[in-house]
Amino acid sequence: MRELIIGxxxxxxxxxxxxxxAVVRRMIALxxxxxxRNCDVVVFPELALTTFFPRWYMEDxxxxxxxxxxEMPNGATEPLFARARDYxxxxxxxxxxxxxxxxxxxxxxxxxxxxxxVGKYRKVHLPGHVEYDTQRAFQHLEKxxxxxxxxxxxxxxxxxxxxxxxxxxxxxxxETYRVLGLKGxxxxxxxYNTPSVNSQMSAEGLEKRLFHSQLSxxxxxxxxxTWVVGVAKAGVEDGHPLMGGSMIVxxxxxxxxxxxSEDDELIVHGCDMDLCEFGKTTIFDFAxxxxxxxxxxxxxxTGASRPAD
Amino acid sequence: MRELIIGxxxxxxxxxxxxxxAVVRRMIALxxxxxxRNCDVVVFPELALTTFFPRWYMEDxxxxxxxxxxEMPNGATEPLFARARDYxxxxxxxxxxxxxxxxxxxxxxxxxxxxxxVGKYRKVHLPGHVEYDTQRAFQHLEKxxxxxxxxxxxxxxxxxxxxxxxxxxxxxxxETYRVLGLKGxxxxxxxYNTPSVNSQMSAEGLEKRLFHSQLSxxxxxxxxxTWVVGVAKAGVEDGHPLMGGSMIVxxxxxxxxxxxSEDDELIVHGCDMDLCEFGKTTIFDFAxxxxxxxxxxxxxxTGASRPAD
Numbered sequence: 001m002r003e004l005i006i007g008x009x010x011x012x013x014x015x016x017x018x019x020x021x022a023v024v025r026r027m028i029a030l031x032x033x034x035x036x037r038n039c040d041v042v043v044f045p046e047l048a049l050t051t052f053f054p055r056w057y058m059e060d061x062x063x064x065x066x067x068x069x070x071e072m073p074n075g076a077t078e079p080l081f082a083r084a085r086d087y088x089x090x091x092x093x094x095x096x097x098x099x100x101x102x103x104x105x106x107x108x109x110x111x112x113x114x115x116x117x118v119g120k121y122r123k124v125h126l127p128g129h130v131e132y133d134t135q136r137a138f139q140h141l142e143k144x145x146x147x148x149x150x151x152x153x154x155x156x157x158x159x160x161x162x163x164x165x166x167x168x169x170x171x172x173x174x175e176t177y178r179v180l181g182l183k184g185x186x187x188x189x190x191x192y193n194t195p196s197v198n199s200q201m202s203a204e205g206l207e208k209r210l211f212h213s214q215l216s217x218x219x220x221x222x223x224x225x226t227w228v229v230g231v232a233k234a235g236v237e238d239g240h241p242l243m244g245g246s247m248i249v250x251x252x253x254x255x256x257x258x259x260x261s262e263d264d265e266l267i268v269h270g271c272d273m274d275l276c277e278f279g280k281t282t283i284f285d286f287a288x289x290x291x292x293x294x295x296x297x298x299x300x301x302t303g304a305s306r307p308a309d
Numbered sequence: 310m311r312e313l314i315i316g317x318x319x320x321x322x323x324x325x326x327x328x329x330x331a332v333v334r335r336m337i338a339l340x341x342x343x344x345x346r347n348c349d350v351v352v353f354p355e356l357a358l359t360t361f362f363p364r365w366y367m368e369d370x371x372x373x374x375x376x377x378x379x380e381m382p383n384g385a386t387e388p389l390f391a392r393a394r395d396y397x398x399x400x401x402x403x404x405x406x407x408x409x410x411x412x413x414x415x416x417x418x419x420x421x422x423x424x425x426x427v428g429k430y431r432k433v434h435l436p437g438h439v440e441y442d443t444q445r446a447f448q449h450l451e452k453x454x455x456x457x458x459x460x461x462x463x464x465x466x467x468x469x470x471x472x473x474x475x476x477x478x479x480x481x482x483x484e485t486y487r488v489l490g491l492k493g494x495x496x497x498x499x500x501y502n503t504p505s506v507n508s509q510m511s512a513e514g515l516e517k518r519l520f521h522s523q524l525s526x527x528x529x530x531x532x533x534x535t536w537v538v539g540v541a542k543a544g545v546e547d548g549h550p551l552m553g554g555s556m557i558v559x560x561x562x563x564x565x566x567x568x569x570s571e572d573d574e575l576i577v578h579g580c581d582m583d584l585c586e587f588g589k590t591t592i593f594d595f596a597x598x599x600x601x602x603x604x605x606x607x608x609x610x611t612g613a614s615r616p617a618d
Binding site (some may be wrong): 069124162169177200216219253 | 333433458461462464466471478481483484487488489490492493511513520525528532545561562563577587589591592593594595596597598600603604605606607609611612613614
């Protein structure tokens with residue numbers, strides 16, 4: 001038994017007008033709850049400090065850069081790090097990162113219980129588009145504002161578990177979990193901001209969107225025998241609805257905790273990392289069962305081909 | 310609209326004492342039902358002609374070879390091919406294949422409406438073990454009796470759709486669907502023989518086993534925007550229970566037809582191949598979204614590593 005008590009700190013909406021400081025106060029309130037429930041690790045959403053700004057089309061780079069953090073921690077987030085350190089809780093959260101050399105990433109970080117950053121991840125699978133798209137019900141401009149992550153999918157031995165991170169759309173890609181799985185991951189931490197309606201197909205509403213999110217996380221957990229913690233920013237941001245559905249999935253693919261609201265809400269589960277062992281040593285013992293000689297095009301070919309008719 | 314009416318021809322148990330000829334008569338009866346329901350394609354299970362013999366430990370190679378087919382079609386299966394040809398129905402089924410040069414594979418074939426074999430697949434992901442395992446509640450000796458498939462995961466343009474095959478345990482591996490997805494698959498045909506209880510963990514009974522089977526097929530369908538047809542051999546074979554749960558999954562990952570019994574039972578759904586287009590051109594447009602520069606170890610590393618502590 002290697003139990004870590006995990007908190008998934010779902011956040012309600014953040015409006016454009018909300019300050020970082022106000023948001024951090026909400027995150028600290030969630031951390032207070034997590035402390036009262038004996039959490040060891042708390043996971044916050046993607047872009048936890050701001051509204052989901054990629055829904056807004058901007059041409060002025062200064063306007064874009066307003067949404068980015070130039071260092072972490074910084075003045076606005078230092079109180080969150082201090083509280084986590086005081087409580088001895090490891091945390092993970094997402095933010096928009098602007099590097100000293102001027103590159104923009106959709107990033108998340110992981111700390112240990114001392115509040116030290118031990119891991120950084122930059123989102124690899126950016127959804128959406130670059131230019132204004134008149135065909136969409138609303139914009140999703142992640143490919144405009146961010147570069148694809150350059151750090152790959154990594155794991156860290158942290159506080160007694162092998163932890164990995166990914167962000168939002170990454171969770172739909174089996175490659176994400178498989179790379180982490182091949183590195184021995186036991187706990188995947190991920191945040192998301194997912195519109196409640198498909199911008200390109202209005203019939204794909206909340207129920208189907210929640211299903212796809214859950215399906216992807218359950219499959220990733222089961223097929224790699226790992227815990228997965230997925231945490232939403234939810235609710236209506238300046239008129240644009242984001243889905244909730246934050247959940248903790250066990251290494252057999254079963255949901256063990258799930259948020260009920262679209263607001264700030266903490267879900268908690270005591271997660272035994274040793275539960276990963278059965279799958280990793282039997283049906284998903286990769287060394288015995290994988291056949292990489294037949295997987296070649298997964299890494300040699302990006303797009304799909306079609307057979308000659 | 311490119312509709313194919315697909316039949317999933319689940320089969321009930323086949324006892325050791327049942328002859329191939331008796332089994333083929335059951336398959337033909339299912340084909341008759343399929344004809345009456347206007348099916349274009351009918352999918353039968355893995356090892357459709359015999360009991361699931363890998364549960365039996367054998368040392369005498371002649372005893373093993375009794376369960377294998379030396380040619381296809383052969384005397385026992387010719388009536389099935391003839392009936393399919395008469396009906397103009399394309400079929401797929403699994404059998405144990407013994408090649409002229411003495412190699413053993415767990416194989417499935419695909420025909421066109423003329424009853425001609427247009428595709429062959431040999432199971433890549435063999436589960437189980439090679440030697441008698443005293444730790445298991447029952448044996449699962451696929452690694453003893455079969456070689457890993459040497460043909461890879463291929464697709465065929467057949468009767469108006471891009472079809473691919475896999476077998477049983479292959480369905481739990483995201484690599485299976487992804488290789489097929491990169492080849493443009495629209496319809497994955499697969500059969501299985503899955504024990505109702507995990508031989509290495511008795512607490513993992515029927516309900517969880519059905520969940521894992523469904524989860525894997527739903528995720529594979531959704532993440533590659535393809536139809537998936539999974540067909541069981543089910544029921545109690547000489548005292549050993551196999552699960553049912555045959556189903557047809559649409560390219561959004563939703564189950565649209567599902568077997569209710571553990572017997573011979575035909576499930577039918579009109580499957581529009583054009584439904585694959587939305588996913589393949591938006592969220593799972595691989596050319597725009599995949600980042601193979603971060604997937605390297607999926608094909609370069611077979612087993613899982615662990616991070617240094």
